[in-house]
Every structure is written in C-alpha cells, then in structure tokens.
Amino acid sequence: MSTPLLESRAIAKHFGGVKALTDVSLTINEGEIYGLIGPNGAGKTTFFNVLTGLYHPDGGDLVFDGEKLQASAPHKVAKRGIARTFQNIRLFGNMSAMENVMVGRHVRTHAGVFGAVMLDRRTKKEEAAIRRRAEELLHYVNIANRADDLARHLSYGDQRRLEIARALATDPKLLALDEPAAGMNRTETEGLRRLIEGIRADGITVLLIEHDVKLVMGLCDRVAVLDYGQKICEDIPSIVQKDPKVIEAYLGGSLA
Amino acid sequence: MMSLLSSIETYRHDKRAAIAATVALGIALAVFPFIISSTLSNSWLRIVDFAMLYIMLALGLNIVVGFAGLLDMGYIAFYAVGAYLYALLASPHFGLHLPIWVILPAGAALAGLFGALLGAPTLRLRGDYLAIVTLGFGEIVRIFMNNLNAPINITNGPQGITGIDPIHFGAISLAKPVTLLGFTIPSLHAYYYLFLALALFIVFVTIRLENSRIGRAWVAIREDEVAAKSCGINTRNIKLLAFTMGASFGGVAGGLFAGFQGFVSPESFNLMESVMVLCMVVLGGMGNIPGVILGGILLTILPEIFRHGAGPVQLAIFGKILLDPEALRMLLFGLALVVVMLYRPAGLWPSSTRRREFKGESGTDVMKAGE
Numbered sequence: 001m002s003t004p005l006l007e008s009r010a011i012a013k014h015f016g017g018v019k020a021l022t023d024v025s026l027t028i029n030e031g032e033i034y035g036l037i038g039p040n041g042a043g044k045t046t047f048f049n050v051l052t053g054l055y056h057p058d059g060g061d062l063v064f065d066g067e068k069l070q071a072s073a074p075h076k077v078a079k080r081g082i083a084r085t086f087q088n089i090r091l092f093g094n095m096s097a098m099e100n101v102m103v104g105r106h107v108r109t110h111a112g113v114f115g116a117v118m119l120d121r122r123t124k125k126e127e128a129a130i131r132r133r134a135e136e137l138l139h140y141v142n143i144a145n146r147a148d149d150l151a152r153h154l155s156y157g158d159q160r161r162l163e164i165a166r167a168l169a170t171d172p173k174l175l176a177l178d179e180p181a182a183g184m185n186r187t188e189t190e191g192l193r194r195l196i197e198g199i200r201a202d203g204i205t206v207l208l209i210e211h212d213v214k215l216v217m218g219l220c221d222r223v224a225v226l227d228y229g230q231k232i233c234e235d236i237p238s239i240v241q242k243d244p245k246v247i248e249a250y251l252g253g254s255l256a
Numbered sequence: 257m258m259s260l261l262s263s264i265e266t267y268r269h270d271k272r273a274a275i276a277a278t279v280a281l282g283i284a285l286a287v288f289p290f291i292i293s294s295t296l297s298n299s300w301l302r303i304v305d306f307a308m309l310y311i312m313l314a315l316g317l318n319i320v321v322g323f324a325g326l327l328d329m330g331y332i333a334f335y336a337v338g339a340y341l342y343a344l345l346a347s348p349h350f351g352l353h354l355p356i357w358v359i360l361p362a363g364a365a366l367a368g369l370f371g372a373l374l375g376a377p378t379l380r381l382r383g384d385y386l387a388i389v390t391l392g393f394g395e396i397v398r399i400f401m402n403n404l405n406a407p408i409n410i411t412n413g414p415q416g417i418t419g420i421d422p423i424h425f426g427a428i429s430l431a432k433p434v435t436l437l438g439f440t441i442p443s444l445h446a447y448y449y450l451f452l453a454l455a456l457f458i459v460f461v462t463i464r465l466e467n468s469r470i471g472r473a474w475v476a477i478r479e480d481e482v483a484a485k486s487c488g489i490n491t492r493n494i495k496l497l498a499f500t501m502g503a504s505f506g507g508v509a510g511g512l513f514a515g516f517q518g519f520v521s522p523e524s525f526n527l528m529e530s531v532m533v534l535c536m537v538v539l540g541g542m543g544n545i546p547g548v549i550l551g552g553i554l555l556t557i558l559p560e561i562f563r564h565g566a567g568p569v570q571l572a573i574f575g576k577i578l579l580d581p582e583a584l585r586m587l588l589f590g591l592a593l594v595v596v597m598l599y600r601p602a603g604l605w606p607s608s609t610r611r612r613e614f615k616g617e618s619g620t621d622v623m624k625a626g627e
Contacts, residue, residue, distance in 0.1 A: 052486055053485075054482065054485070054486070074482075074485035074486050074488075075485055075488045075489055075490045075491070077486075078485075078486060078487060078488030079488055083486075083487075084486055086482075086483065086486075090480050090482060090483040091479075091480070091483070092475065092476050092479035092480055092483065092484075093479055093480075094475075094479055095472075095475055095476070095479060099472060099475075102472055103472050103473065103476045103484070103487050103489070104487050104488075105469075106469055106472070106473055106476075106487055106488055106489050107487065107488025107489070108488075109469055111468060111469045111470070112470070113465065113470060113497065113501065115468075116464050116465050116468030116469065116470050116471070117460075117461050117464045117465065119464060123468075126469075127468070127469075130469070166487065169487075170487060170488055
C-alpha cells in the first residue's frame, strides 16, 4: 500500500511577487485516490500545472516512479505516465470523440511520416490497435454512442468523461483530475464517483482536485489541504475534516 | 469531374461503385487535355497546367494552415526556393544541367529545410503574430533573390534566370512533342500528364498523412495546443514537421514551374501569390483535400475566364468596351471571394466535420439530441 509513486519535495512557484506555491511537499502512494483541496486561489491548479510540466517550478523537485520529472516538458511527463484533465475542459472541439481519444494514444505509438505514407503492415496494425483501444475507452467511460460526434457537441458531463477517456488513452500510472465534478448534478457526480473508483480498481493512482467536499471525503484515501500556496494538512479524510487549521482556512479565522 | 470525385466519396463503402467512379475519373483526366486543346485552345491547356501547380501549392499550404492551424502568409517563398534551385542547377547561368530526378528531390529537401528554418523561430507564435512573421519571411526570400547578383552573381537579380532547361527525361524533352509507343503527345499535353502524376502523388501523400497519427497530432495542435502537449505530443517537432512537409510540396511545384516556364524572376514570387494560394485553401475548404483541390482549380481558372470573357460580354451588351478587361478581372474576382465567404464561410467544399461545426452553430438541435 505505501510504495510512493509521486513525491513532491518543497515545490515552489511564484508569479512576480505572488507566492502561488511555497515548499509544497507531499507523497502520493501507488493505488491511492489522493485528494487535493483548498479554498479558491490556494494553488491547487498551479500545483497541477507544475506537476504536468506546463509551469517551470521555482524550487523543489518532483520524483515520479523513482526518477526525477523533467521540468517544463509536458509531453515527456505524459510519456512517463502522468495524464491530466483540465478545470475548464480542454478537448479538441472540432475532432470527433473517437479522434480525441485516438490523439491520446499518440504518446504510446510510433508511426512517423514514412510509415503513415507507406502504410506498411506495422503502421496498419498500430492504427487498428489505436482505434480498438479508443473504442474500448469510449465504452469504459460510457459514451460509445457519441463516438462520431464532434467533441464540442457533447453534453457537459459527456465532455468531462471524454476528457478522462483521452487521458486514460495515454496509459497513465497517475491520473490527475482537475475538478472533474464541477458543474455536474448529483446523478452525474455519482456516475463520476463510480468511474473514478473503477479507474483505481484497474491499478491507476488518482490525484483529485475537487470542491465537492462530500465527493472528496467519500472517495479519497488521503487528502492534502492547500491554503495560500502552503500545505496546511495531509491525512485521512476523517482527521482532515476536524483539523482546526482546515476549518479556519475554509471558514475564516474569526469563526474558528 | 467534381461530381465524379464526390461520387467516389459517397460510394466509398460500395467497392464496385468506387472502382467504377475511379476508372471513369481516370479516363476523364486522361482525355481532358485533348478536349481542352481541341475545343478551346492551347493557351487554355497552359492554364490547366498551371492549375496543377497551384493545386500542389494549395495542398502544401493546407498542411500548415488547414491541418496544423498555423497561418503562413509567406508560403510562396518555398515555391521560389524550388524554382530557383531548378534554375540554378539546369541552365546556362552556372553551366549546370542536372537531370530532373536529382533536382526535384533536392528542391523538395531544400524547401523543407527552409520550412524548418521558418518554423524554428516562430514556434511560440500563433494567429496574427505568426502571419506577420511569415509574411516577412516571404518578402525576405524574394528580396534576396532580387539582390543576390552582387558581389557574386548567384540569382542574376531582377532580370531573373533565362534559358532554363525544359523538363526532360534523358533524351526525351517535354518542350517538344513526345513520341511514346507510336503516339505523339504535344508538349503541353506531356507537361499536363507529368504535373497530374505529381499532383496525384501529393494528394495521395496528404490523404495518408491526414488519416495517420501525425495528421491527428496536427489537428490536435490546431484545436488546443496545451491539451495536445498534455496528451504527450511533442508540439515543437510536430509543428516543424508540418512546416517542412508543406514547404517540400511547394519546392516540388517550384521546380516544375521553372522547367515549364523556362524563366524565373523574383517578381513571380510576390506577396500577392502567397495570398492567392492562401485564398485557394480558405475558399476551397480549409483542411479538406477535395475542397482545397477545387479551390486551386477555381482560383486559377476564374481570373482567366474573367479576363477572356469581360471583353466580348461588354461588346455584346454595350457595343463597345467600357472597362479594361484586365482591371475588371480582379474586380470580379474580389467580388467572387466576398460572395463565397459570405454565403459559404466554411469554404466551397468543407470537410464533413467543418460542415457540422458550422451547422451546430446556427441550430442547437445537435446539442439537444445528446441529452
């Protein structure tokens, strides 16, 4: 249970004078669902962006699966096995749902220009495998009936699911979800919870940023709380819920 | 011919119909130059030959603009690179007379290299900013061609290079009627077949690329670069590849142009030409191969129709020529562009996805169907 998959060692990031992250250290173990919560502007998404290589950290290291992650190289991070979704859904709007997932296979496939033009047996086989895997994943997230629709024409909940399918297509070891339940109704959230539990059951570690406290507390094995770019607490949900610092961060000092 | 193309698209799933349509299209393309030269004139066949070159250019630019979404306003520079390379390697200017099977691949490679050279510093740019930089690049290449006659005379400056070898395969020169297996094919017809073959080759390569991992990566970058990166796409390499592939098609077309024309000068490669090729891509249907081909044909032929038709039509209506046909030609052409963009914003023949995209915007039925 406690083999560390991702270790964040004193990660720091500032934008000008704003300290978005200050010495954030946390450890995510293999097979966990790990929650990252905190009030708006606490630095959760900034942490995601540093983790996935979109931002260059101003200090600290990330160790993933026993090796350091290279900073500012999103495609290499994906190759190492970290996939993500975005808070404000970022799909390839004018591609079909199917094609969106097929793009996710890019990092695990190899065909170059020569293979694409000659369409040799290996490329053909690879292309068929990409298609098959994409179909499977659309089934997995339960939107197979929308495979040929443009991503931008899917309903909001389906778009969230499609983004998860695209992330899963990269064969991640760690799936980082940025507020996947945002804007979802109760039924959709319940479906999402089952989906995330299924993903974990398949052996993929999940890192979850979420505002829906009920979802986080019910789903996560451990939770870290960020406030003003600092980690103020990291523990199992029932303890985090009672932590005075967490209550203060959420409700304000005067009430605590 | 277009209806044949579309029937190939429609009957893609019906193998026999597709084969029949392909054979019919093949025969139509094969006899086409003879129909043109006997019903119209050889000057029209010359225009058709040029249309083939523009189709190659439009398909090349379509990779950069249509697939990868990188607005390139200086694309004609790669055409210039291909043309000048042919001119330098097969003309009395340096006394070199290399064969075409050396020059064309070299032209494609050199233009591809120039494509990468343009791509490398502009990787972080998009949209308007990229357009300005590429526009500058196109002008730089043209100005170089114009001024590289001193201190060492390389390009012969504004006079251009004359006496370029016609395209020839060994002793068979396409400048004279070609006799093959007892048939004699006039020069313009022979050029038509050569250009057609290369245009078809480029169409083939483009289709294969479009339906591959590489093609999907290009479109993904066009749609959302950050998401593409997070999916593991090395956006730097894939963008450079788009620039290189697109440019190499331009280099091939340029080489053919030099051999066909026998003369190159910098003024053939001005900004207007870049704009023209861009119009072919946008007007035909960005990202859709049949659309881009249609755009290439229409934008080569239409100005010529206006040029040839404006005089006689005025004579018939007014009894005299009121407006200079040469001036009127661009006026009508501009008007045609405006009308098409107003009524068919996705282009004349958009890809099925683009069509859906524009439909989805006007009616919300697509959204509702999914809920």
